[in-house]
Amino acid sequence: MRRKIVAANWKMNLTHDEVKPYLDSFLTEVGEVTDVQIVFIPSYTSIPALAMALEKSPTPIELGAQNVHWQSSGAFTGEVGAAMLRALQVKYVVIGHSERRQWFGETDELVGKKVVTALHAGLYPLLCVGESLSEREENRVEEVLERQLRKGLGDCPPQDLSSVVIAYEPVWAIGTGRTATAAQAQEAHAFIRSVVASAFGPAAAKSIRVQYGGSVKPEIAQALMSQNDIDGALVGGASLDPVASRKSSETLLKRCAQPARFTEANATKIKL
Ligand code: PGA
Numbered sequence: 001m002r003r004k005i006v007a008a009n010w011k012m013n014l015t016h017d018e019v020k021p022y023l024d025s026f027l028t029e030v031g032e033v034t035d036v037q038i039v040f041i042p043s044y045t046s047i048p049a050l051a052m053a054l055e056k057s058p059t060p061i062e063l064g065a066q067n068v069h070w071q072s073s074g075a076f077t078g079e080v081g082a083a084m085l086r087a088l089q090v091k092y093v094v095i096g097h098s099e100r101r102q103w104f105g106e107t108d109e110l111v112g113k114k115v116v117t118a119l120h121a122g123l124y125p126l127l128c129v130g131e132s133l134s135e136r137e138e139n140r141v142e143e144v145l146e147r148q149l150r151k152g153l154g155d156c157p158p159q160d161l162s163s164v165v166i167a168y169e170p171v172w173a174i175g176t177g178r179t180a181t182a183a184q185a186q187e188a189h190a191f192i193r194s195v196v197a198s199a200f201g202p203a204a205a206k207s208i209r210v211q212y213g214g215s216v217k218p219e220i221a222q223a224l225m226s227q228n229d230i231d232g233a234l235v236g237g238a239s240l241d242p243v244a245s246r247k248s249s250e251t252l253l254k255r256c257a258q259p260a261r262f263t264e265a266n267a268t269k270i271k272l
């Protein structure tokens with residue numbers, strides 16, 4: 001049984017002194033949650049403040065980072081290494097986010113190296129893959145996903161694959177307000193699982209968690225999460241409002257607690 005995972009990617013938002021008020025507000029809304037794994041992903045400078053605040057959280061919330069360098073240490077001015085993150089109680093790390101691919105020139109090869117470095121340091125990579133709008137329009141979704149997955153996971157030791165979470169984030173949906181339909185996302189997630197099956201075997205494909213990301217909002221989280229191959233959400237913009245973030249988690253919780261209500265037939269009736 002794959003445990004649902006909801007991660008809040010704050011991107012370049014929230015200073016260290018805004019973290020505690022955010023957390024207090026989130027916890028007031030959400031109460032005690034254990035069924036769904038929640039991960040907060042602040043910018044580097046807010047990690048220590050969040051780590052400290054989370055120590056007293058009644059709801060277990062994991063700490064994530066938005067990036068990591070592909071070398072463990074060395075002369076790389078301005079970069080942050082995996083061991084530095086581990087030393088701050090960081091557990092998850094986003095790797096290959098489309099904003100890093102687009103604005104910072106990160107290639108599939110670099111992404112693959114980062115995955116290995118993160119695993120080696122004991123971090124759980126949150127590997128982002130997804131096609132651009134033109135790639136979708138050219139019917140190249142599967143080709144792009146397969147390339148990104150094969151390179152991103154190419155050097156991942158098979159025994160470490162269970163530590164990886166994949167995030168399907170179509171680039172055209174990120175920060176645009178244009179969410180993939182549940183059917184589009186399910187199709188991509190099923191394909192991702194088939195690529196993992198061909199590379200690592202059917203058991204690995206069945207157990208790996210695949211999140212959806214791209215303009216996830218509380219009102220559509222339920223339809224997405226009721227799909228067979230969608231195991232959670234990577235939420236950007238909506239996570240900056242702790243109340244909206246709480247609602248996303250809540251719909252996921254309902255999905256976990258009452259699976260019978262969210263049959264495939266019901267899911268297709270939910271209009272996005
Ligand atoms: P968004 O961002 O929810 O604002 O589209 C998602 C992401 O970039 O991970």
